[in-house]
Amino acid sequence: MRIGLTSIVFNKQGGISRYVVELASRLAPDHEVHILTSRYEDKVPGVIAHEEPIVWNPISLQVASNAWRNVGKIKRLREGGVDVVNSQGAEAVNSDIVTMQSCQKAAVRKFGEDRGPAYALLKALEPRNNVVLSIEKKILNRSKRVIAISESIKDEVVENYGIPGEKVRVIYSGVNLEEFNPKKKEEARREVRSKHGLGEDDIVLSFSGWEFKRKGLKYIIEALPGLDRNIKLVVVGAAESKPYKSLAERKSVGDRIVFAGHSNNISEYYAASDIFVFPTAYEPFGLVITEAMATGIPVVTTRSAGAAELITDGVDGMLLDSPYSSEEIVEKIRHILDNDLLSDMGVRARKTAERYSWESVTDQTLEVYGELVD
CATH class of the missing domain: 3.40.50.2000 (Glycogen Phosphorylase B;)
Structure with missing residues (x-):
């Protein structure tokens, strides 16, 4: 053809x-x-x-x-x-x-x-x-x-x-199942965390996107004070970060956030993190969601994302009812950590991604x- x-x-x-x-x-x-x-x-x-x-x-x-x-x-x-x-x-x-x-x-x-x-x-x-x-x-x-x-x-x-x-x-x-693969976790975890001063025992949340406002970065930053101090956030993307750095300082969480800028190797950042958080207000699909799932990490995202149609809430990811609630983000992340779901939910996320x-x-x-x- x-x-x-x-x-x-x-x-x-x-x-x-x-x-x-x-x-x-x-x-x-x-x-x-x-x-x-x-x-x-x-x-x-x-x-x-x-x-x-x-x-x-x-x-x-x-x-x-x-x-x-x-x-x-x-x-x-x-x-x-x-x-x-x-x-x-x-x-x-x-x-x-x-x-x-x-x-x-x-x-x-x-x-x-x-x-x-x-x-x-x-x-x-x-x-x-x-x-x-x-x-x-x-x-x-x-x-x-x-x-x-x-x-x-x-x-x-x-x-x-x-x-x-x-x-x-x-x-x-x-989703590219070879590029986004749990096999990358060990090496990426070591290299990316070392590069950005993140500890092996830190729980790392990741976020990726070009439009920080629409994709809800503000609400992740506002959620951090409600989470343990060993929970850090890595932000990947080339959007304007100055207002978000200022917000982080006002919330006293500036030392817990890494603004990594643009990366041509986004798969390494997923592999180095524990949970991908993406509270978008409107997302026709959201490739970043299925890419993170394919890497074998739980995703916390909103029902406003098209890719949320592929997620069974509480099984292979967590779905937020509101894109504007930092409290709900805290609740979902705590649910994953308090119930020791990081590994099992990540495995199920990978299996879901393999169908696409x-x-x-x-x-x-x-x-x-x-x-x-x-």
Whole structure:
């Protein structure tokens, strides 16, 4: 099969771009794979890259120029005999299949409900928001199939755009079971903890993300005073950390938090930690959740995350009812530690993650492609 994929950048540094890299890597050995991108950074053998720069600022022009560029490129792919083109979200308006990694209309509504009408109005007036909504509406109506990365995203697409449910196929995002593996624990635990001055007997919580505010870092920091002093937090991500460092000092927990910055080896940080905590307010899926589970550590996250659909509360992870409660975070972490569940819950988390390999995602995705090609 001859397949076209889009990704604004082609690397493993973000959730959507990692998704496309992982998928392309598994499609390329048996199929002709074309990538439409502005930056082809992680080279994949066999992939044919169509690299062309876009306008990066302001972000509204970034989104618009990327989608507009892809219109012409998709036409040329079809003229060249490509069988099916699969775009990501608001990256095109003329692909055969769109993979919805989020639903902008639902996200704006969600934050409006949580933060009030004034915030909702500000979001509605953002140029980027209006560009994304326009593209989102067009591609959802024009595409022949929609892939949703969680049941919650499927529900949002159907509810907000009136897309027939039978047009939408749920295929959960995958996890690289070799890269994220309990076998890494011993070495990573030694090296990462030594690097950041963490003791072998410390209980290490980890958090990873680009948007600290939406993903709830504030509430983890506010939870630390309610936990034993040997419980430390490692924050991985390149977002602005200054306000969170100030909050940590005000809460007298600055000496218990490591701001590690960006890492190209996030798997080592999961492997070096005991519990992954991710109290996100809105997360269409959350690859970090299944990556941590695959590493064999318990995850504490909210029901607002798409990946929470894969977790059985209290069995292979812990689910928070509220994304805004530091008290509930304390309660869930204490439950794991007081009941000596670190090891058993971690083992069960790994078993759950094993059901969602990228190989499985690739097979399911090919089934959807085949429906159009046949």
